[in-house]
Amino acid sequence: xxxxxxxxxxxxxxxxxxxxxxxxxxxxxxxxxxxxxxxxxxxxxxxxxxxxxxxxxxxxxxxxxxxxxxxxxxxxxxxxxxxxxxxxxxxxxxxxxxxxxxxxxxxxxxxxxxxxxxxxxxxxxxxxxxxxxxxxxxxxxxxxxxxxxxxxxxxxxxxxxxxxxxxxxxxxxxxxxxxxxxxxxxxxxxxxxxxxxxxxxxxxxxxxxxxxxxxxxxxxxxxxxxxxxxxxxxxxxxxxxxxxxxxxxxxxxxxxxxxxxxxxxxxxxxxxxxxxxxxxxxxxxxxxxxxxxxxxxxxxxxxxxxxxxxxxxxxxxxxxxxxxxxxxxxxxxxxxxxxxxxxxxxxxxxxxxxxxxxxxxxxxxxxxxxxxxxxxxxxxxxxxxxxxxxxxxxxxxxxxxxxxxxxxxxxxxxxxxxxxxxxxxxxxxxxxxxxxxxxxxxxxxxxxxxxxxxxxxxxxxxxxxxxxxxxxxxxxxxxxxxxxxxxxxxxx
Numbered sequence: 272x273x274x275x276x277x278x279x280x281x282x283x284x285x286x287x288x289x290x291x292x293x294x295x296x297x298x299x300x301x302x303x304x305x306x307x308x309x310x311x312x313x314x315x316x317x318x319x320x321x322x323x324x325x326x327x328x329x330x331x332x333x334x335x336x337x338x339x340x341x342x343x344x345x346x347x348x349x350x351x352x353x354x355x356x357x358x359x360x361x362x363x364x365x366x367x368x369x370x371x372x373x374x375x376x377x378x379x380x381x382x383x384x385x386x387x388x389x390x391x392x393x394x395x396x397x398x399x400x401x402x403x404x405x406x407x408x409x410x411x412x413x414x415x416x417x418x419x420x421x422x423x424x425x426x427x428x429x430x431x432x433x434x435x436x437x438x439x440x441x442x443x444x445x446x447x448x449x450x451x452x453x454x455x456x457x458x459x460x461x462x463x464x465x466x467x468x469x470x471x472x473x474x475x476x477x478x479x480x481x482x483x484x485x486x487x488x489x490x491x492x493x494x495x496x497x498x499x500x501x502x503x504x505x506x507x508x509x510x511x512x513x514x515x516x517x518x519x520x521x522x523x524x525x526x527x528x529x530x531x532x533x534x535x536x537x538x539x540x541x542x543x544x545x546x547x548x549x550x551x552x553x554x555x556x557x558x559x560x561x562x563x564x565x566x567x568x569x570x571x572x573x574x575x576x577x578x579x580x581x582x583x584x585x586x587x588x589x590x591x592x593x594x595x596x597x598x599x600x601x602x603x604x605x606x607x608x609x610x611x612x613x614x615x616x617x618x619x620x621x622x623x624x625x626x627x628x629x630x631x632x633x634x635x636x637x638x639x640x641x642x643x644x645x646x647x648x649x650x651x652x653x654x655x656x657x658x659x660x661x662x663x664x665x666x667x668x669x670x671x672x673x674x675x676x677x678x679x680x681x682x683x684x685x686x687x688x689x690x691x692x693x694x695x696x697x698x699x700x701x702x703x704x705x706x707x708x709x710x711x712x713x714x715x716x717x718x719x720x721x722x723x724x725x726x727x728x729x730x731x732x733x734x735x736x737x738x739x740x741x742x743x744x745x746x747x748x749x750x751x752x753x754x755x756x757x758x759x760x761x762x763x
Contacts, residue, residue, distance in 0.1 A: 352376075356398030363390060371395060380405050383437075384412035384700050384720055392419035396426040399433070407435040411465065412720050417447040424450040428457045435463040439492065440722050442468065448475040455482035465492040467520070468722050476502025480509050492520040494548065495722060503530020510537030510544065517543065522550040522576065523724070531558035538572065539565035550578035550604070556586035563590035570599050578637075579607035584614030591618040598629045606636040606663065612644055619647040623654055634661045676736035679729040686723045694751065697721070708744040 352375040360367040368391065374380040375398060387395070392415045399405060415423070420443050427433065438451075448471060454461075471479070476498035483491075498506075503526045510516070526534060531554040538547065554562070559582045566572065582590075587610045594600070615635060622628055628651075640662055648660045687697055701709045701717035709717065715730055725733070737745050 352398045352402040355400075356394060359394045359397045363394060365390060365394065367394075371398065374405070375399075375402060376404060378404060379407035379409070381407070381409040382413065383409050387413040387415055387419070389414075389416045389419035389422070391415075393422045396422045399426055399430065402430075403432045406432055408433050409435075409437040410441065411437045411439040412722075413441055415441050415443070417443055417450065419443075420447040420450040424453045427454045427461070430458075431460050434460055436461055437465040438469065439465045439495075440468040440720065442470045444470040445472060445475050448478055452478050452482040455479070455486055459485075459487055461486070462488055463490040464488055466496075467492045468495040471496040471498065473497060473499040473501050473525075477505045480505040483509060484512075487515045489515055490518045491516060493524070494520045495523040497525055498530075499525040500528065500530035502526075504533040507533030507535070507537035510534070511540035513541060514543050516541075518546040519544060520548040522548045522552070524552055526558075527553035527555065528557065531555070532561050534558075535561040535565045538562065539568050541569065542571050544572055546574040547572065548576040549580065550576045552580055554580040554582065556581075556583050558582075559586035560589045563593045566590070566593035566600060567596040570597065572600055574602040574604075575600060576604040577608070578604055578634075580605075582608040582610065584609065584611045588614050588617055591621060594622070594625055594628060594630060598627065600629055602632045602634075603630060604634040606634050606638060606661075608638065610635060610638055612641040615640065615644060616647045619644075619651050619660075622651045622658070626654075628655045628658065631657050632659050632661070636661050636663045638663045675726075675729045675732035679725045679733040682723055682725050682729075683718075686721065708746045710744055714745050 353372060356371060356375065357367050368382070368385070368387075370382060370385070371380060380395070380399075382395075385391075387410060392410070392413075399408075410423075413419075415438075420438075420441075423438075427436075441447075443451075447469075451466065466479075476493075476496070479493075480502065498521070502524075506521070507530075510519075521534070526549070531552065534549070535554075535558060538544065554577065558580070559577070562575075562577075566575075582605065587605065587608065622630070644662060648662070651658050651660075683694075683697070687694055698707075698709075700721070701713055703713070711734055714734060715727075718725055718730060734745065
């Protein structure tokens with residue numbers, strides 16, 4: 272009996288490839304004449320007569336997808352990705368992106384703040400259709416638009432290699448949400464997704480959450496949108512039944528009252544989530560009290576961010592009683608709320624009576640407290656040696672001087688830390704010509720595009736503070752000096 276030499280993995284790739292080719296032709300390349308004609312309003316770099324892809328040329332490209340699958344699959348697919356990308360760029364009369372060409376043979380394509388637009392996205396998705404090496408796709412801070420998202424949805428309906436996707440700061444809005452819904456409903460391989468800062472409203476949020484019901488994501492960022500009550504109710508129901516998600520970012524939205532309470536109820540029933548960011552919403556006292564009850568029941572969550580949520584002293588004390596039953600929460604960030612010294616002292620006194628205490632880090636920064644709070648913190652640390660408390664201003668009764676430039680630098684530091692980049696990396700994004708200096712306008716626009724939450728007044732104060740030589744530009748060295756001075760000021 273003759274033994275078959277067929278490789279099941281290769282057969283699976285062949286089948287997937289055939290399906291994708293048919294899908295990419297039917298959904299993307301067949302209507303490409305109409306797509307490019309529409310996109311002429313976005314780009315004037317080419318004429319429709321030169322760029323309309325004829326069906327026979329498209330079919331010829333599809334017929335060229337023949338591979339010797341007995342050789343190294345990764346090399347075959349990578350080489351083809353590059354050639355296909357260059358071919359379509361030539362047809363569209365756009366310049367191939369060197370970063371894409373270098374990235375296609377690797378595991379990550381990172382085009383943050385590149386200005387890709389929808390036409391560039393079409394070329395990229397065409398290149399990735401058969402690529403099996405790229406697992407991370409970062410298109411944050413581009414202007415891909417609804418058309419770009421449509422091209423991406425066609426790719427991700429079939430692509431089984433990409434598991435990490437960042438579409439933050441593309442501001443696609445309600446016009447593009449239907450394509451995201453298609454992606455989430457049909458793709459079961461995405462694990463890490465960031466769709467923050469896309470101008471989605473409350474109705475969009477409901478649609479997005481419904482599309483996530485059967486998904487297997489582990490990390491999801493929905494921050495900096497306009498999700499509110501209806502979205503919150505949907506998220507709460509989804510969380511209650513979700514058994515995959517480990518980290519969720521809901522910060523900088525409009526969750527209040529019923530929406531906030533619904534999210535708390537979802538946390539109550541969830542038994543997988545490790546980290547949730549609820550900062551800069553409006554949970555208020557009602558939400559905080561409900562969250563305390565949820566945490567008394569939840570024994571999985573390890574990190575919670577509740578900064579700037581209109582939480583008062585009584586609600587904070589009520590929330591903290593969860594630690595009598597909770598043995599999982601290790602990090603609680605609750606600064607920028609209306610918490611008094613007396614309320615914090617009462618909570619710290621409670622901590623001295625608990626054994627064990629799961630909480631290892633408590634952040635109550637950006638609140639004015641009395642110096643006596645240090646004694647209460649030390650009392651907890653004598654019993655629980657791993658406990659740390661980051662607190663704010665300790666000159667209660669005196670006027671606290673506000674420094675807008677210092678506040679702006681602190682936001683920049685927080686952004687770099689959160690995104691795991693250096694100050695040099697951030698400056699390089701702003702410095703498009705590599706001159707190691709940026710104009711005032713470039714600096715302002717770059718900070719805005721990065722999504723750093725700095726007010727115009729803070730930016731103006733920061734520019735005046737950093738431009739030490741008065742030449743009208745900010746040098747990298749000036750930014751480094753400014754950051755160092757703020758760091759020393761905080762240490763003192």
